[in-house]
Amino acid sequence: MNDTTLIISGGTVVCEDAVLPDHDVFVRSGRIAAIRPSAGYRLADGTDDSSLAIVDARGAYVAPGMIDVHSDFIETVASPRPSVVMDLRTSLYQAERELAAHGITTIFHSLSVYGAAIFDHKPIRNFENVMNLVEEVSAMRSVEEAEHLIRHRLHLRIEIDSVDRYDAIKECIAAGSVDMISFMDHTPGQGQYSDLGIFGNTLKGYRDISDQEVARIIEEQQRSDKLSLAQMTELARLARRRGISVASHDDDAIEKLDRMAALDAAISEFPITMDVAHEARKRGMHTLAGAPNVMMGHSHSGNLSAREAVGEDAIDMLCSDYYPAAMLGAVFALHRIVGLDLARAFALVTAHPAQAAGISDEVGSIAVGKRADLIVVRELPVRGASEDESVPVVTEAFVGGRCVHRSLYPAFEDVLADGDARRRRAADAPVAADQASADRGALDFAAAEDEAAQIDFEKAQAVR
Structure with a gap:
């Protein structure tokens, strides 16, 4: 258990439905204990105790991981090169370092099971490697806060031509080795590749082939065996029994939503058109788009614009897809360019994904009792750009109340140093006994009955 008392002080706290300027977030034993107007906390002079930590978040946003x-x-x-597969366990450790730096505290690694590789053959997508990754991620859950920087989860993407893998997929779901499943159909002529011209151009981007070869592949894929509705229903039933969310992928028609409703799919990933996205939302489904789509302002495959869809409330979740840095960037792009309220923008990557994945009772928002997965975000000025242009960066990230990432940008040193000087001057003034009592009272939050917690709190001094 993490026994550290953490106070993230003076930031603009982004809750699920409100933004609270100049507030403090209190953390005890890895969970959020209170959110209160800031009292300007700092460690009392001479205090040196690893059980108490105060983070100065003035001028920053404090948001859920x-x-x-x-x-x-x-x-x-x-797989940094097409023909290379590095040690999988080491790769997961390396990946979490970068993900924490981007403010992603829970990741659903999306591993694909295919029947045939249409575009290119990536050894990392060999079924053996996929199953090894499933095993590695599954083993991380019970030790995540003890041995890992972030929370690792598994999203198994099931291409419906993976007929020969049906039994193995079923076994994975039944064993509880996965945390989400989705059904994909990349057959040319529908879904993401309803435009055969776009499919052909995409294929040629991967392989040097003729138009005749493209036509042959299209015909071959359209005639290939697919999982039956009965098989898909059985997999979905097993998932629901274990509390695992089911998603559909590249929904391009109302009829496809009808088919996925039979599987109780709760998520529509990357709906192709605005009409389908709106219909999915009307049916109570969560709708997912890629954060890179928001950053670029358009879909790389010519489909739905995520910016427009978010603005129309047709999309309620974003994912990194293939570019983790886009998550935070998309939040601020929607806030600055589209004019989306910041709480609503952050909910696209925090509260709503947590709800869709069935984990919102523990993470996804800043609320008393939830796990203290938090990020501190500052806006870093861009050299040579206009005064109002900046890049959002994560300066601190916490998982279960532990700091798992800290970035020391020189640009923020003057801001924090100036604040520290003001606090030291204020601290020179005598503090009346009744004021000291009031300060202790301000710290008397959810854990006030805990004697050990009260001892820690008395080591903090409020400076107003």
Whole structure:
């Protein structure tokens, strides 16, 4: 158990439905204990106690750690070259370092099971490697706060041509080795590749082939065996029995939503059109788009614009897809460019994904009792750019109340040093006994009955 008392002081706290300027977030034993107007806390002079930590968040946003329910990033880390597969366990450790730096505190590694490789053959997508990754991620859950920087989860993407893998997929779900499943159909002529011209151009981007070869592949894929509705229903039933969310992928028609409703799919990933996205939302489904789509302002495959869809409330979740840095960037792009309220923008990558994945009772928002997965975000000025242009960066990240990432940008040193000087001057003034009592009272939050906690709190001094 993490017994550290943590106070993140003076930041703009982004809750699920409100933004609270100049507030303090109190953390005890890895959970959020209170959110209160800031009292300007700092460690009392001479205090040197590892059980008490105060983070100065003035001028920064304090937000929930982001939850990424669809990420291919581990493939890039584990397979930095098309023909190379690095040690998988080491790759997961390396990946979490970068993900923590981007503010992603819960990751759903999206591993794909295919029947045939249409575009290119990546060894990391060999079924054996996928199953090894499933095993590694599954083993991380019970020791995540003791041995890892972030929370690792598994999103198994099931291409419906993976007929020969049906029994193995079923076994994984039944054993509880996965945390989310989605059904994909990349057959050309529908879904993401309803435009055969786009499919052909995409294929040629991977392989040097003729138009005749493209036509042959299209015909071959359209005629290939697919999982039956009965098989998909059985997999979905097993998932629901274990509390695992089911997602559909590349929904391009109302009829497809009807088919996925039979599987009780709770998520529509990357709906192709605005009409389908709106219909999915009307049916109570969560709708997911890629954060890179928001950053670029358009879909790389010519489909739905995420910016427009978020603005129309047709999309309620974002994922990194293939680019983790886009998560935080998309939040601020929607806030600055589209004018989206910051609480609503952050909910796209925090509260809503947590709800869709069935983990919102523990993470996804800043609320008393939840796990203290938190990030401190500052806006870093861009050299040579206009005064209002900046890049959002994560300067601190916490998982279960432990600091798992800290970035020391020189640009923020003057701001914090100036604040520290003001606090030291204020601390020179005598503090009346009744004021000291009031300060202790301000710290008397949810854990006030805990004698050990009260001893820690008395080591903190409030400076107003």
